[in-house]
Amino acid sequence: MSAPRKTTSELVRRSLARRYRAEKRFRAIGLAAIITSLACLATLFITISSNGYPAFFQTRIQLRVFFAPDLFDAANLSRADYESLVKRSLRNSFPDVSGRNTKRLLYRLVSSGAAYQLRELVVNNPGLIGTTQEVWVPASDEVDMFMKGYVDRTTPESDRLIKDIQLTWIDRLNTDKRLKKVFNTTFFTAGDSRDPELSGIRGAAVGSFYLLLITLLLSFPIGVAAAIYLEEFAGRNRWTDIIEVNINNLAAIPSIVFGLLGLAVFLNFFGMPRSSPLVGGLVMTMMTLPTIIIASRIALQSVPPSIREAALGVGASRMQTVIHHVLPLALPGMLTGTIIGMARALGESAPLLMIGMVAFIADIPGSITDPATALPVQIYLWADSPERAFMERTSAAIMVLLAFLILMNGAAVFLRNRFERRW
């Protein structure tokens, strides 16, 4: 006889503690994974926002400008020498400044945008000529960096972009309340600029908008139609298998390859305009199509066959079955896939390099054939600029891009929750 056999309940009781421990461990590991990823995300958000948040404010200097009539030619107000008008006003504010180099330092307090601002003022209101006005003009990026605390007064003068004499002027302007930080509207209304204080993301945002518009209008109908055909009409044979393998393959191809394809086909063969959102959108369409087709097919598969059978049973044709019954039920899933594909297209910059969208484009694009950049490209270009003030603008642009991405992904989740039906 062997030892008395343990009953099942005994075995269970013995292993119970061990199983509870294993369960706890497993849960703890899962929780730790979530906490780690949340911590990474939080670090990313916090560093980017703390770097980028100052870019939403911009230092301005109040200038007393005398619009001297001798500078203006009534016939051509926009061609007047506004730069010397700014220089004159600065000299009047600091009459004790002499010497060529010192004057140059003085002129560097205000941005070159001050002249453009005065020109706009005069062109819109010629009555200003002959009067004296107090005008708030943008400060140069160097002053702006100083006001935001990026410049240390204690470093030796030779190592600072702001010189000692400029510090005394800034202090004087400060005590006279002629310096203030305001909300940086330029950042949202202007296109790219090589002066950080005049640069904005509107051009890149409009470029991204056109690009996504084309991508959506092409990839959504094509993707959905392809998915419906493959899922509802095509038979299962070797051809559809080959197509399926290829679609899955395309979804995994690195995006730069689509850029090369776009360069060869759309630019070199069809002769479409370089750097235009039209070509960018076509390239992105090729890139997002596999994603949309795959998501749409899964959405169609999740519609129960009983719906189709019921529709066919009451005499609907196959097309009616699909359009009246299957498609509306599958649409939320399709839209989710589309939005996620769009979000990927919004954040993509590698293929744009090949088709010339990585470029300095100051004008805001007015149509899909105008040269344009996109948001991620703008981030890349600013990150590579020597001027220090572009660093915070890079982070600010990342914040804007992230906001759009969160918005789009949020919309995907909303659509899914609002319209999706479960069986």
Add this chain to the structure above:
Amino acid sequence: MNKIFAQLIVAGTITLLPVLGGSTVSFAAGRDYVSIVGSSTVYPFATVVAEKFGRTSRFKTPKIESTGSGGGMKLFCAGIGVRHPDITNASRRIKASELKMCRDNGVREIVEVKVGYDGIVLANSKKSPAMHISRKELFLALAREVPAPDGTARAVPNPYTTWREINPSLPAVKIEVLGPPPTSGTRDAFVELVMEEGAGAFPWIKALKKKDKNEYKRICRTVREDGAYLEAGENDNLIIQKLEANPSAFGIFGFSFLDQNLDKIQGSFIDGGQPTFDAIADGSYAVSRPLFFYVKKKHVAVIPGLQEFLDEFTSDRAWGPDGYLADRGLIPMPDEERKAYGDAVKNLKTLQNL
């Protein structure tokens, strides 16, 4: 509910398509802006001119792509016509092979414009002392094969791991240099101006130039690949951040990045010269290279604003000694040279041979 939703989306798609179709028709016609490609070193200067030009003239702002000098030449030389760029920037002179490629593709009349000079600096963090080094020592530190330390005329794989091994007056830290990849014009210029010059200090290498050109090039121009020289990509801001984090490392980049970051990094003295604006301008800092752009003469009459853009670029308020480009770190040419290139632009004098 869901059905209406579906119909709305289909209807929206169908109504928007013709809108797009309408605007795509126009692209075969002309181009009303100047298209520029080329060097990422010239990019920060060309964009400043383009922006000034766009804001103060009635023309559109030129479009400038940063493709690198070599990539720019390829696009530029691809042909004549609005589909091809009007100007290419280069941080080195056009090569004979590129000129031939241009000619083969019908781009026969090219105007060469030198815009100024750019210094190449070797810099490190301010937390470490500044380095005084010669080009010969830099060659010994960075070449893949160097003359044997025993003095015989043969090349051996680079044995040096610290600066002190090369010259006892240099610091006893590991050789660690962050620099641009081979695709970069800055790298080409560094190899030519520093390494090749430094190698010339050895008579037998100099003699090799006549005897065996390929061997000469191989010794002078091959940068070591054992980790002492790290390719840090084209982003110079990134190199500066890495230098700050690692005070014993050095970086190679253009002068304008040193100029903007003087509070964090310092330029090394090379052959006794310190990289300052004035020293590069008067030639006492030896490592500087000319920057160019090339224009298609046939495009000048066709593309609106191209002539005016050239006038703006070559005006004294832009590239003069007190111009706004000098404020950005471009080293202006001496007066005579500037006048010569200014005249070449006015008369659209084409480049015949190199």
